[in-house]
Amino acid sequence: MKYVLSSLLATATLVFAAPSFAQSIPIKFTLDWAAQGPHSWFYLAEERGYFDEEGLDVTIDQGEGSAAAVSRVTTGAYDAGFGDINALIQAAATAPDDAPVMVYLIYNRAPFAIISKKDGPVQQLADLEGKIVASPAGSATFRLFPALAEANGFDSSTVETLNADQNLIEQLLVRGDAEAIAQFGATSYMNFMAMGEKPEEDYNWFFYSDNGVDLYSNGVIVSRALIEDHPEAVTGLVRAINRAVMDVVADPQAGIAVLTAIEPLTDSAIETQRLQYMIDNQLRTAETAKLGLGDLSMDRLAVSIDTVVKAYELTTKPDAAAIFDPSFLPPLEERQLP
Template sequence: MVQNLHGRERIGTLVWGQFVKRLFVRILVGLAAIAVAAAANAEPAKIRFILDWKAQGPGAWFYVARDKGYFQAEGLDVLIDQGDGSAAAVSKIMTGTYDAGFGDINAVIQNAALHPGEQPLMVYMLYNRAPYALIVKADGPIKTLKDVEGHVLAAPAGSATERMFKPLALKNGVDASTVKVLNAAPNLIEQLLVTGQADVIAQFAPTSYMNFLAMKKSPEKDFRWFFYSENGLDLYSNGILVSQKLLKENPEAVRHLVAALNRAILDVAANPDLGITTLMNVEPLTNFDLEKQRLIYTIDQQLRTEEVAKLGLGDLDDNRLQAAIKTVADAYGLSRQPSMDEVFSRAFLPPKADRMMSPGH
């Protein structure tokens, strides 16, 4: 009788243990379901994003990320505004007007030295080869870089190309103080050169190249080009920037932002028509063929480099960046040279395999 009681107690204990275990599993499943539902219904992280320029071909990937749902898939709600200069984009992020944007790493270097702790951080390098160029009339008086002394240079206010003219001049023995800078609206820069109101313009090469075509001019025959990269300045240029505030308060949002844009950039690089078709939803008056040419020119000249083939999009070479920091610091007489981690971080990049470009478009 006693043995039976003990046996029943053991059976009862086993049954109770199984019941508790099943109950525990059900609770865990329920909690997981609640967590999944909560995540699905969570408010997306809002990010205000400033472009470097107007809605043109080379900005198509930003709109693809938005309109194709890449941002949404990453739990983001991104507001995109058009910009008025690569260096200006840096300033607007610093003021807190925007959380992130597309701007010039050399302006980041300057601000890291002058306003440490306030500068945006570049988390994805896109323009591996800087598109900076000085452009003059082929039949004009300027035959060499030295010849720009004493002449009028036109550029948009906030232009990274104008800002980096001083380092270019220093590298080539040009007295930049003798050059009068004329700031004008972006859509007037090429006209100022053609009409003779400026002797030289400082512009992104893809911008002027296509604008000359639209003006029925021959970019190669009618103009002489001085590319900074061919005249002693091996610089990086534009990439994805994020504010110090966003970095501190929501680093996961930064990671998701980079992932969404990396996906869109690769899609557009492989299929430029996708980019321009999306762009036309933003700017219905877009000239499809012209902007497609501008986009392909940018992809081929700024993105397809030996370094990108080795490292993948988004990353950069530390030695080359260190040299660029020194170049900018020397040219502007900065009180100190910022460290690389004040300027760029690869911590938010997707795996290298996810950042490799296809062979062609």
């Protein structure tokens, strides 16, 4: 009996002393901005254990802009993030060995827009000549404005730029200090709502994507080191996020509930509207209906690269394959929006 008991104790000691070989792979993930409705799927993937099921230990940090997210992953400060593909093109042109790779596109349609009053002097894009356009300093929307002007046959050099803080842009248009603004569509839409304006009734919306500058926007980017060292982790990360996106699209309130738990000061009504706006305008497109969310057209991406290279006067043009890698995507049937 002593022998049996000793054997059991020895076995138990070995079991508890044995090292764990199934350790999770840590991934530092950066958002593009403060946590908002369209970020809820990342937190939902964490809350529902989707990352855990893929053997990933994901830490989500808030960001300071879509371009900053690309910079964070480029420098190695983060392993992955939610960044803008146009900023990624710039990074790949200047630092091809360090630039991240996009592996899952979420915003199939870029949110860049020119917005004017319905009763104002700008009723078509050509009316912008000689007018004042307000935009945040360094705005990607306004940086690509010359491409919009070229595509629509007006002279961008005649347009006067009025730079202001991000949260003041819509006020400049409402007060008449500017005849139009260059902003992210969702940002202005929500700001107008908060001001008591009627964005769809009172304003003209000229989206770049509808006016000859058909660009992609944000998606999941990963470092080249993560791809090389842990390709299975990239596959798992994409699969987990895709599951969560599909869950939130099917039930937006589930995403808002998780977001509110993470950020108790969240205005759930505003963030619900912001989330639904992005789903309807940036996720649901004719292309995602065909290719599924996450994928893109390499031909369309090649045209986008040409546009960005010209707009930012880049000396090197990266290849589309260096910008986007579809090999980590789940099957099409799992990426069809509900």
